[in-house]
Amino acid sequence: MTMTAKELENKCIEAGLKMTAPRRAVLNVLAHAEDHPSVEDVYDRAKKEDPSISIATVYRTLGLLDELGLVYRHEFTDSDHARYELNDTHHHHLIDLDTGKVLEFENPQIEKMKQKIAEDMGYELVECRLELYGRKLKK
Amino acid sequence: MTMTAKELENKCIEAGLKMTAPRRAVLNVLAHAEDHPSVEDVYDRAKKEDPSISIATVYRTLGLLDELGLVYRHEFTDSDHARYELNDTHHHHLIDLDTGKVLEFENPQIEKMKQKIAEDMGYELVECRLELYGRKLKK
DNA sequence: TTGACTGCAAATGCTTTGCACCATT
């Protein structure tokens, strides 16, 4: 959890979005998620707070949050639907190929190296995706 | 181009696949692709060699090749269909956010670091996805 | 008030599948 629901809400308002019950529900779900929920997951959880929410609105809201850069849209090669999390650009993921569990890690050296590679190729690094897929070592 | 069409064909035969005209067409397309074609692209190009090929077969063939690990299925966040290339695990991609062009790069240090990170987390690294998204530096 | 937002259901569009026919081995 990198941002509170309140902070998220403020960013949305700044961006000119109206704060409605369904949107608040989605923001809360994201703010409290410890995992990487799919759209369906977000929908299910948001319904607990606003039972009348529709999945179309969840799609629309997540789309807006993605545009605003508040959220990161993952497409792990594992599961085949998109999965979301609050945008905290400084970590990456290791996906357990047997269980599908998603672990997070960060590594400053890799951050620097990414920057450098992009620069060497004449590019400014804007976005990045780094996912490791592996199997638990036994021992 | 990391494998010739012949080499690919042999690997498919080894794996027990029958070699048919449509499959050969798909293999040729992949062997000669310098880019990262979508299913649609592969279909269009394969039709030049085997006009009667159907897109269902292209999907099926690419799926098989993916299972065999002969091909890598990309899902760049840019375009929203899958895009394929022959599996050469040692390079990664930088996607130009303005043009959508895909550049390739390799970097041994990052390879090592990935390994190490996975190991430190108690995992054997099986697969990895590293994509940089950026904008051309002007000057 | 009014333009943004919503739920609903229908439409999209990529991908998969059932089926009957066909070709490789």
Next chain:
DNA sequence: AATGGTGCAAAGCATTTGCAGTCAA
């Protein structure tokens, strides 16, 4: 001959959209 492969068209399914009603500002 047998089995796996194919084209076709229909089905699936996650996501998007048109629309008419609703609500935040």
